[in-house]
Amino acid sequence: MKIWSHVILSLNLLTMVVTQSIIKTLPGFQGDLPFTFETGYIGAGDLDDVQLFYYFIESERSPKDDPLMLWLTGGPGCSAFSGLVYEIGPLQFDYAKSSGNKPVFTLNPYSWTKVANIIFLDSPVGTGFSYSNTWQGYNVSDTITAEQVYEFLRKWLMDHPKFLTNPLYIAGDSYSGKIVPIVVQEISDGNEVGHQPPLNLKGYVLGNPVTDEAKDLNSRVLYAQLKALISDELYESTKLNCMGEYIHPDPSNALCIKDLQNVTDCIGRLYTANILEPNCAVISPKPMGLKWDRGALVNDYVDVLLSTPNLPGPWCRSYNYLYSYIWANDKTVQEALYIREGTKEEWDRCNKSLSYLYNVLNALPYHRNLIKKGYRVLIYSGDQDLAIPYVGTQAWIKSLNLTIDSDWAPWFVDGQVAGYTVEYKYNKYSLTFATVKGGGHTAPEYKPKECFAMLERWLAYYAL
Template identity: 65%
Template structure:
């Protein structure tokens, strides 16, 4: 419901304002820090911090069960599991856990209706490989370089044969083309402190890496705008003692809040979550998948690719949808056995992740979808 008022924030005093496009206006939302160790979540033993995709999903399911048993008035509410980015791996597992629990008669029964995923990671190798065709589609990579890379690398741009010199040379050229592009939104400026040296750059599986610099004390007029600067306010705000007391954070459980805790002991034991989508496509659930169409980290063409692999029935053509008379994105609707339905849409101009860049359009999207209206 709140967001940072960047234009009126300065130094170590972030200013908050109401978010007119908060999804809390249309739904009761549980915001969950998971896996354990992220956000303000913590464990009481060191071994409890050892986590994985599957164990994190199982823990989230157990949390939901206990929370709903403690708050039974919400049991009849329609339940949607949502997430974005790496949640594209975790959320389908959680949805399967909830669905299977209902089928097995576990208490409490949950009124599961579907799931929502934004800019979702699905198979890291395939997602990253799609950056090259996406870069070609958006004129970041030339026709000649794209065709040479596709041929020399046999379409595999991640698990490259180290003896394939032609492929490695092509990928070095691709890296030079993409190194100064902001992966999260290709039209936005890349922070100077994030710009790598192309002589040291290698084509890697790293999606997004953030470095923090002390820019909050610089006058707004004297620094070039960069979206990553905005994230610094979350560190200041979340680590403020008064804020933590207001949020009822248990003192001493979290020495410092990190936006992205890279020290987690975490095992990625699900390398491709499509198998879970395929399982869920045999149910009567609903799914909404959306992508910012300017996201180079998880390109929309890769998301469309795995959706098509589900062999669903196409219910309508690729078509624009509108907010205030303007094109907000392009959507397509699929179904299976007239029970499961999946809506996929791009968010025009959106990045990684789309609601951060296009809050009005994403609010309209989810409001219409929750209400069973066409986008």
């Protein structure tokens, strides 16, 4: 049955219909865009019922020679547009010149498109401008999402054959830390069984990645101790009484529960995305503490945001996200992007109403399996991120039992320490882990210059 489905998919690839448009100008940007910008839809799933929307930006350096990167924003359900304008794309909002319902763009001098061709994909279906023609199409999971991303890539490259020979990297951050390695496994398996077209996969890039949610979140207590957010005495007591289990403790263990309440009292009101920035609760001031809440990683609700900036109080990063709602829901903008009319009632930066099955609890087995494939891997973490602490990411990387090729050391930008890095090897496989000093969840949003330098060096096979 699986072989027959591959035959059907191959036939679909040959007869597919791809909608794409080259965008020369955009509302909010003065003059012509100084880079090649394309948007479009590609069908996936049964009878192409799922229509995945993408933004594609050619490398501003050398499209023919530079790598091709597929970018998946996390969530799940956060639009690729968020990654484009708030993290690694060539456009960003000019907050000084934007006002009311008139967002204004400026160019990002640290865009990753200066060294790579990047496809920003609205995935899974229901994210951004992606939609399904049937209600059944909205029932997705981690594995279905990865399968559809792989199908999208094959079709996109069939329609853009000039990029077939470019080195391909799959990239993403936050919850995409789970999806990216599954996609890489899909591509690797497909190449081995002869799927067409063959993809020139070289590796993958992950930022502040969710990997094993329980262990990622369990590392918050250690992180809090290392950052002096809790006392050494409280850390030792919590570790002893809870026996290292902080997310699913024994409810009858009174000593553990008391320690965890004390930990929550210490860290519960911090902004988990960056402990150095103010925490602006847009729903409720009730602290999340150690509990897992995917919504806390996106934490902006447009109905509340619309009024928040007018209230007295500290500046908050979430205020920046308001402009994306205003801009992307403008009918003139949607016409400029060639959005299909009637396919979206309202654009959300992060869709929290997805019908989504979290069926991969731990992505670590995918990483382990990919070691023998000889890929290059870059994993980076903002060191001020409490949501997915770097110490948890470090721990699962160490569990891969790779050989250290270059031990822990600082890396620099403009003569200043930009973070710390360690490089691992296993035959042809290589993994670079880097912290980004001062970076949050996610790092390029907080430290764009440093993250651009990191990526540029890594793509060029230089040490950070």
